Amino acid sequence: MDFSFFVDSGWATFLGRFHPILVHLPIGFLMIAALLEISRRLGRIEVSEATISFVLFWGAVGATLSCMAGFLLSLSGGYDADLLSDHQWQGIGVAAFAWIAWLVKSDWIGEKIPFGPLFYLPAFGLATLLTLTAGHHGGSLTHGGDYLTQYTPEPFRALAGMPPLQQKTGVAKPIANVQQAVVYADIVQPILEARCTQCHNSSKQKGDLRMDEYALLMKGGENGQIMVVGKSAESDMIKRCLLPENDDNHMPPKGKPQLTPDQITLLSWWIDQGAPADKKVAELTVSEPVKPLLAALQDGSASLKEAESSLSAIDGLEVKAGNEEAIRKLTEAGLIVRSLSANNHLLEVSAVNASGFDDKQMALLLPLSEQITWLKLGRTALTDAGLQQLSKFKNLNKLHLEYTAITDAGLSGLKGLPRLEYMNLVGTNITDEGLKVALTVKNLRSVYVWQTKVSEEGVKAQRKAFPKININNGMTEASIAAFAKAGDSLYSELSTKTN
Amino acid sequence: MEKLLRELEYRRVEEQTRRHFLKNMGFGLGALGLGSLLGGCNEPNATNHSAQEGAQKVPHFRPTAKRVIYIHMAGAPSQLELFDYKPELVKYDGVDCPAEFLEGKKFAFIQGVPKMLGPQGRFQQYGQSGAWMSDYVPYLQEVADELCFIKSMHTDQFNHAPAQLLMHTGGARLGRPSLGSWAAYGLGSENNNLPGFIVLTSGGKQPDAGKSIWGSGFLPSVYQGVQCRTGGDPVLYVSDPNGISRDLRKNTIEAINDINRQTYEQVQDPEILTRISQYEMAFRMQMSVPEVMDVSKEPQYIRDMYGVKAGEGSFAMNCLLARKLIENDVRFVQLFDWGWDGHGTSAADNVGGGLHEKCRQTDQPVAALLQDLKMRGLLEDTLVVWGGEFGRTPMQENRNGLVMPYMGRDHHLDAFTVWMAGGGVKPGYSHGETDELGYYGVKDRVHVHDLQATILHLMGFDHEKFTYPFQGRNFRLTDTEGKVIKPVIA
Structure with a gap:
């Protein structure tokens, strides 16, 4: 029929x-x-x-x-x-x-x-x-054949002669050393198993395709090979994943768990590298976008270091909401109070419109000492006495003190602040001594000391002592003058050439 | 006085439009739900209340870019002369363009089979990151390690105005809010006395797409970019007229705002709130703008650094002003410089001497801006974006099948370069690649919407959740597209 x-x-x-x-x-x-x-x-x-x-x-x-x-x-x-x-x-x-x-x-x-x-x-x-x-x-x-019994608990499991239950099947196991990982077996296959082999396996072969074994994956299905080795962009397997989810040809089918962009990137990278069966990561060329993804697969601290730079000491910090009355008083004094982001109660306070802000008004900030993380007191009437009070602001993360009358003495109050990462001291009276004090702040990442009494030698010495901290003393008038002339000769040469 | 009252009555009647009539009728026929149907049609109603300047709005997550300077080179600079080094293209100089480049493609001006045009700049690698740059940009070389290039940009539009609209508003047609307006809407102003979004133009002409590329679209108009002039009064009519004291001015504005407030009570149009806050802002700007826009107090060596010449409105001046505005916590500063359309039609519009002249006007100020922001501790959380609305072809333009008098390239939507610096992007990095002739992105292509999603991400927004309701649906900058380019984020 x-x-x-x-x-x-x-x-x-x-x-x-x-x-x-x-x-x-x-x-x-x-x-x-x-x-x-x-x-x-x-x-x-x-x-x-x-x-x-x-x-x-x-x-x-x-x-x-x-x-x-x-x-x-x-x-x-x-x-x-x-x-x-x-x-x-x-x-x-x-x-x-x-x-x-x-x-x-x-x-x-x-x-x-x-x-x-x-x-x-x-x-x-x-x-x-x-x-x-x-x-x-x-x-x-x-x-799939093992669907019913896949999660058989012990002791029935042992009685039936089944292998021990794997933790969370389909999730890639952390890899001890990603450089030594076999790309297909350790990275590609776990992704395929999590997202593809449910319908492309030994007992169910949608489109005559099996993706549970390397040889069968390379062989392809009813429409022929599913990848063009070396060219992920032309490979059916990748193209289908990138189609809109509503497209009939999109894979995995609508409603099934979808591949993440990172997983697609990893699969594409493997195909671009020739889809090798047994090559290790170290033997292939790792492109920039793939680097962080590979690092993320790795178990342990090596990968955490990479990610650290984008994290801040205030991420994940939870404090209770700031006192409304205190916020209102600050606003009345001409300061701008804003929430850092929707997922916490941290506050950003700026005196950009309150150049008269002085030591006495520091008292207005105190009720919010827990919430204030970013504080801009640059170009105000603040002095050392007021600065000392900041020692109570344990969650302070960024501090602007540029063009204020503060001196080395005032900085001592900041020493113990555990989350302070940024300090702007441009145009203040601090000296080499003050810089030393500032650098004792435990998590400091950058300190700006342009137009201060900090000496060039002082900065050089401290850069050696604290190589991880960005100590920026800006450009001198002479180096600015030299910069301003940097392109002169080239431009005049080009003008003669083109005219 | 009588005249005023008559005027007021006239205005009131004028407000009573057909739509109001229908809406009021809708209450009468409440059961028919007519009122609610009309309410969806961007009718001024109580839910559209977000016009108050500085109303607290909060980003979705901790921003790494608190402020943005977006430098748009209107006309589209040639990536092949500046950043996208293609040694292969040298060999093809003067050779007929391969047929596969032309199949099914449309260009703004190229017809028939054009010749390929080799890079006009001499390229070298700079900085520890080994960034490729040409001798067109000798100053930018000094800050090579601050830059994060995206060399595989592509767009959908090959004419200036729609491409600029797409770049700045996320849509090629008129009516959508610009990136700066979204930023001002989402983050509010960080300075009570200055607008959150300021625009400065240079190069002798406005960008082709006009003021719409800094317009607020369907957002309350309080969020549109405020254009400042670089010579004379920065904002026209903001200073007091002769014989009017500041106190008198204040009383006048208060009286006007009282009347406006009463009208708002009556008609509930959020644009009235915008008008009120604009009067108030203008009054505050009388003090703050002349102060922040006055570069005379800047030391001479800083003015030399940017290459600013006294009393001359220029791109250099705009860069220096941008720094001053950023220093005063203006959220979004947009610089437009006109004159980058290097077709090869004239001594100014070409990728040889003409482009070189544009670089001479802009290269030093841009590099100085990055240096200056950095030493003031501002580059860390200020995102600087540089780019045009599309790229230029690896082929030499042959408008009307003729040989052009100067070296020129046509508009090209498949490949161009944008760079970013500061604000949480990866310094000394280059993302994406074009093919060996620079015609098409072959690795990690980045669409305009992806760039926008990334900029919003750096400002603390999930571009998919950052929406504004209009005409019955939630709109966002990236419309229905856009992916954050994770690798460019530090």
Whole structure:
């Protein structure tokens, strides 16, 4: 029989996909019929044979419809042939035996069948039994063979001779040394297993494609090879992942867990590098975008160092909301108070419109000492006395003191601040001594001392002592003058050339 | 007085438009839900209340770029002369363009089969990062290690105005808010006396897309870019007229605002709140703007650093002003410089002497701006972005099939270079690559929307969640596109 029109028009698949819904009708009906029959025979309940016959009839109808839908679904392909064949014949068996069991009891034909009543129990029993096995095989076809028992707990696991349960299957295990990791086995395959092999494995091969083994992955599926080695952008496997999720050709199909952009980047990189089966990371060229992704796969501290630079000591810091009254008072004094971001209660306070802000007004800040992280007091009337009070602001992270009258003495109050990372001391009276004090701040990352009394030698010495801290003393007037002339000769040369 | 009252009555009647009539009728026929239907049509209503300047708004996460200076070279500078070094293209100089470059492509001016044009600059690597730059930009070489290049930019538009709109508003048509407006809307101003978004232009002409590229679109108009002049009064009519004292001016503005407030009570149009806050802002700006825009107090060596000449509005002046504005916590400063459209049609518009002249005007100020921000401790949290609206072709332009009088390149949307510095981007880094002739991005292509998503990310916003409701749906800068370019983030 030629079903091609039916298949091509999509009707086959459309109707076929009702199979997983329809199958539950005969399962339910036949089971309840069986239970009724057993209970009736044990004399537990009062139920007429006609009732059981009625349930049996609808079970047989359901089984027949399921068989038809199931056949249509099988036309879409991609299922393990042996398993499918078993399931198909068992399903047909269910329908056939259910009809037999019903027929021999039915009023209008049952009596015409010789030895009819003898067939009733065997047929009924077989229909019930086949319902169980067909159901199980159907489940295996849809979800994969080990779906049911994958998470069998101990001690049953050991009793059944199964290997110990893996922690969180499908999540890449941390790699001890990413440089020594085999790219396919340690990086690519775990991604494929998490996102692709559910439908492309030994028991279910959508599009005739298996992605659970290297050789089969390279072989491709019904549309040929799925990758162009060395060219991820032309590889079907990558292109499909990048299609919009609504596109019919998008993979994984809509609604299934999707690949993350990082995972696609890693797969693309592997294909670009020739999709090797057994090369290690160290043997391949690692491009810039891939570096952080590889680092993230690695277990341990080596990768954390890389990420550290973008993190701040205030990330993840939790404080209670600042006192509204205190915020209002600050605002009235002309200061700007803003939240740092929506995910915390940290505050940013700026005196950019309050050049008259002085030591006395520091008291206004105190009620918010826990919340204030970024503080801009540059170009105000602040002096050392006021600066001392900042020692109570344990969450201070960025501090602007540029062009104020503060001196070395005032900085001592900042020493113990654990989260202070940025200090702007441009245009103040601090000296080499003050810089030394500033550098004792534990988590300091950058300090700006342009236009101060800090000497060039002092900066050089401290840069050696604190290589990780960015000590910026800017440019001298002479170096600025030299910079301003840097391109003069070149521009005049180019002008003569082009004119 | 009587005249004033009549005027007021006239205005009130004028407000009573057909839409108001329908809306009021909607209350009468409440059961029909007519009112709510009309309410969705950007009708001024109570939910559109965000016009108050400085109303507290908060980024989604900790920003690394608190302020932005966006330098737009209008007309589109040639990446092939400045940053995208293509030694292969030298060999192809004068050779017919390969057919595959032309198949199915449309260009603004190129017709038939053009010739390839080799790079006009001499390239070398600079800084510890080994950034490629040409001798067109001798000053920028000095700050090579601060820069983060994106060499695989691409866009959808090959004409200036739509491409500029796409670059700054996320859409090629009119009506969307600009990047700076989104920033001002989302982050508010950090200085009560200055607007959150200031625009400075140079180069003799305005950008082709006009003021829409710093417009506020459907956001309350209080968030539009405030354009300042670089010579004379920075903002026209902001200073008091002769014979009017500041106190009198203050009383006048208060009286006007009272009337406006009453009107707002009546009609609830959020644009009235905008008008009120603009009057107030203008009054404060009378003091603050002349002060911040006055470069005479800057020491001579700083003015020399930028190459500023006394009393001359110029790109150099705008860079110095940008630093001063940033120093005063203006959220978003946008510089537009006109004259980068190197077609080869004239002595000014070409990628030889003409481009060289544009670089001479702008290279030193840009490099000085980065140096200056850095030593003041401002570059860490100020993002500087430099770029045009698209790129230029590796082919020489042959407008109308003719040989052009000067070396020129046509508009090109498949490859151009943008660089960023400071504000949490990776310094001394280059992202993406073009093919060996610089025609098409072959690695890590970055669309305009991706760049916008990244800039918003640096400012603390998830570009997918940063939206504004308009005409029944939530709009965002990146529309429905855009991916944050993670590798460029430090």
